[in-house]
Amino acid sequence: MQNGLAAWEQTAEQLHVKLSDEYFKLETGLAYSKAKISSLERLSRQHAELFLQNFSAPRKLYLDCIATIAKAKTHNSLLRLHELRKEKICVKKIKFNNAPVCWTSWRTFAAQASDYERKTVFDSFINKVKFITPEITKYFDVSRKIYSKYDINPLQVYLEDHNISAETLRDILCKLGNGTKDKFKTEFRKYTKKFLGRTPQYYDDFYFMRNIVFKDLEEGFHVDAKQSVLKSLLELGFNPHIIKVDSVDRAQKFPSPFCSFVKIPDDIRVSYKMENPLNTAIALYHEFGHAAHAITINPQLPYHKKYVLSEGLTETFSIFLENLLSDENYLVQVLELPQNYAQELVKRIRFTEHYAIVFYVANSFLKIDQWEKNLTAKQMNEAYAQYLKEWTGLDVPGQYWQLHHILPESLMYVPSYLLAMARAHEITELLKKECGKWWWANKRAGDELRTVMMQGADSKVGDFQTLDIDSYLRPL
Numbered sequence: 001m002q003n004g005l006a007a008w009e010q011t012a013e014q015l016h017v018k019l020s021d022e023y024f025k026l027e028t029g030l031a032y033s034k035a036k037i038s039s040l041e042r043l044s045r046q047h048a049e050l051f052l053q054n055f056s057a058p059r060k061l062y063l064d065c066i067a068t069i070a071k072a073k074t075h076n077s078l079l080r081l082h083e084l085r086k087e088k089i090c091v092k093k094i095k096f097n098n099a100p101v102c103w104t105s106w107r108t109f110a111a112q113a114s115d116y117e118r119k120t121v122f123d124s125f126i127n128k129v130k131f132i133t134p135e136i137t138k139y140f141d142v143s144r145k146i147y148s149k150y151d152i153n154p155l156q157v158y159l160e161d162h163n164i165s166a167e168t169l170r171d172i173l174c175k176l177g178n179g180t181k182d183k184f185k186t187e188f189r190k191y192t193k194k195f196l197g198r199t200p201q202y203y204d205d206f207y208f209m210r211n212i213v214f215k216d217l218e219e220g221f222h223v224d225a226k227q228s229v230l231k232s233l234l235e236l237g238f239n240p241h242i243i244k245v246d247s248v249d250r251a252q253k254f255p256s257p258f259c260s261f262v263k264i265p266d267d268i269r270v271s272y273k274m275e276n277p278l279n280t281a282i283a284l285y286h287e288f289g290h291a292a293h294a295i296t297i298n299p300q301l302p303y304h305k306k307y308v309l310s311e312g313l314t315e316t317f318s319i320f321l322e323n324l325l326s327d328e329n330y331l332v333q334v335l336e337l338p339q340n341y342a343q344e345l346v347k348r349i350r351f352t353e354h355y356a357i358v359f360y361v362a363n364s365f366l367k368i369d370q371w372e373k374n375l376t377a378k379q380m381n382e383a384y385a386q387y388l389k390e391w392t393g394l395d396v397p398g399q400y401w402q403l404h405h406i407l408p409e410s411l412m413y414v415p416s417y418l419l420a421m422a423r424a425h426e427i428t429e430l431l432k433k434e435c436g437k438w439w440w441a442n443k444r445a446g447d448e449l450r451t452v453m454m455q456g457a458d459s460k461v462g463d464f465q466t467l468d469i470d471s472y473l474r475p476l
């Protein structure tokens, strides 16, 4: 049977490579085949079913096979959701680049729009949520049904993947939210006054604020982020030149940057579109953190230890690298930014971190409730409005979650950002202690990183029951 498992894992990897390659084409706006995706999804599902019929261990693989089946049976729903969103979530009377503002251009539009335009688009999008709700509901209903066949739900799988109990997770969320929300509200008022001349409004969402808050700093940021992140990875002893980078701006390309682990460790791809240099830098450091992790994973490991990685584990390394940009020493020494500029930039990034925390805390509670209480879309709208009020202080229409890019098309995911932010902080502190405050110029720090990266799913970085949340909150 052991031999059988090894053969099963080999085929699983081959299917993963082909499917990721096809999805990468779709997401970067290259020619792709819907039929090929469908047939590969079907093969993956059949392969997962084969596992579940013959094996019950390793447990990681068992849970992953349930997820694979659910994904295969819902991928059409998700593709349909993407299409509906492009088509229906549009406002004709407000134009951006001579075209109606649609869901896909929303964020780029918002960064330069007037208050009136942003409010109009926001309100109108909320009204149009009803066109996508049925598809979102279908996606969640089908997923729930498949998981329940195996007496489990997506939340339970998520918790097991992160080695954390629901109680500890709730506790972490409360601590993070309570430790941040007052500071956040003060800064929120300060920056809306500075940049918008008024108090915070419900349409000043996280994605808008994290752009606007850098407005007056954009001009002073003369950094070629791709060059600098490559240089830093090299100094840490990584070989970042094997990472494939797609920076072409195609009309159909996903606006958010991402990293795809097509074949670990030698086919790892980063995709992004150039925005303003500052946001591009933050995004690139994040995605290269993912990529550095993936190229370091030991190729000898079996499939499930290479590929079945929790979201909390993978996000840790991306957030870790992104955090270099909120290290004043790094900004001055490596990016050669003036000291006072660096100090101001760190403050603004700190604000976006605070906003991220309160926003993700609200999002996480929503997703936990969704599975624990079996909420319908309408009940989720109501719960979400309350959670946003509680943690951000804003009265946002609860349907907003359906317009998000992750909440309606992912079963859990959101808490991982928070778990990873705290874990990334732990790693940085450890490296500072061992290699000094200029740890990023020290190859020994790179060696430490590679030790925990190469173990794939076995890495202790992914064990979140041991998270030290207080030490993360203290300097925030």
Ligand SMILES: [Zn+2]
Pocket (backbone or CB within 6 Å): 286, 290, 315, 318
């Ligand atoms: Zn990420």
